[in-house]
Amino acid sequence: MMRLRSTTLLVLPLLFIPFPAYGQARDPGRIQNSPSSASSEQTSDHAPVPAAGSIPATAQRMSKQTRYEIIRDFEMQLVYARTAFPMGKKGLQVKEGVITPNGEELVQALTLWGPAVKPGDPAHISFVRIKDDHIYFEINGGPVRRKKWYQHIEVSGAGGPVASAPNAPQDNAHGSFVSLYFEKYVPEMTPQQVRQLLYPVLDFNARNKEQAYLDTVPPKVKEAIQAHHVLVGMNQEMVVHAKGKPPRKVRERDGETEYEEWIYGEAPADVDFVRIVGDEVVRVETMKVGGTKIVRTEKEVVLQQPDKDKEAKKEPTERPANAPTLRRPGEDSEDVPKPANGASPLPPIVPPDLPPPPGGPGDMVVTR
Secondary structure, eight states: OHHHHHHHHHHHHHHTSOOOOTTSTTOHHHHHTSHHHHHHHHHHHTSOOOOGGGSOTTOOBOOHHHHHHHHHHHTTEEEEESSOEESTTOOEEEETTEEESOTHHHHHHHHHHOEEEOTTOEEEEEEEEEOSSEEEEEETTOSEEOOOGGGGOEEEETTEEEESSOOSOEEOTTOEEEEEEOSSSOBOOOHHHHHHHTTTTEESSOSSHHHHHHTTSOHHHHHHHHTTOOOTTOBHHHHHHHHOSOSEEEEEEETTEEEEEEEEOOTTSOEEEEEEETTEEEEEEEEOTTSOEEEEOSOOOOOOOOOTTHHHHSOOOOOOTTOOOSSOTTOOGGGSOOOTTSOOOOOOOOOOSSOOOSSOTTOOOOOO
16 A cells, blocks of 8 residues: 555656647747747848858759759848849849949940949849849840730630730830849859849848948948948938938029039038039038038048040040941052141042933934
8 A cells, every 4th residue: 555655656756747739749830939940040141141251152053942942042031232223124234243334334324324223222122033144134124125924914805816905015115124144044042142243233131222322332332321421422312311401502603614513501500502413512611609600622522433434535446347438449558648738539430431322311312
């Protein structure tokens, strides 16, 4: 009897040990919500993005499963632009961190077609296509408006098939694209590595438009914008980010130079007069409350400007062999006379070898 009682006392404490409910150990959701898993998940989200050079040169071609993963990961994703994208079919190309077009060529494309997005503007990746040697990302709908589902429907009747909508694609004036090129083929990589390769043009980590724009400007300009301070040499967009849109604008002329005066503040507070010529701040005048006037005209920041005279300084390219010319066959350019007054003489007319036969139209024939 005593042995039975001691056994009962040994078994009863085991009944109060908390066991997990049935199926709890196999519930992935509960495991992920544990403190240890949450910390590991947070660490993975904030892990540094792999560098572009981490892709080995001997990497295999991208598998079909990875293609599907990248398309699902990037399509319809909201990003922020780090550079300006021209509208239309003149998009951007990125290869080994170099953006094409750039410099003067990019300025010409933006002037001709207009910007689809500017640095710091939000944009969404609307379409992704992985080709042989590059990955194609459409921005804000791309350069061509795609067909809707109902545009593929064709209704047949007594008079023959009737199309529900025109099948010809229409140009989309608001979209653009970027193509990520590789040396031979698209290698096997992770979505994080693709983000790193696209970082020169797209920012996937910015939280808002202001942060995305500040990452594209020089450090000195970034500090001035965060302090709401205008530097001589800034452009208009930088001034707007630093001080906001001007409450008042005044257009004046100083000799042959036209300028705009952006006025911030009202008396009795400090008043800033920001003078802008073209797209550059050339003068900042601050009227203090006590009547002190501070004027700054020396350039405080130098921005990278495209060389407008670069095209004019280029050496003339060679003319193609089939270029049109007014010279006769076999005539050399050195044989053409070059008069001092600059007027080119008419080429000499060679008389025909044989006189024209009589009796032609308009000729008078005398007979006896």
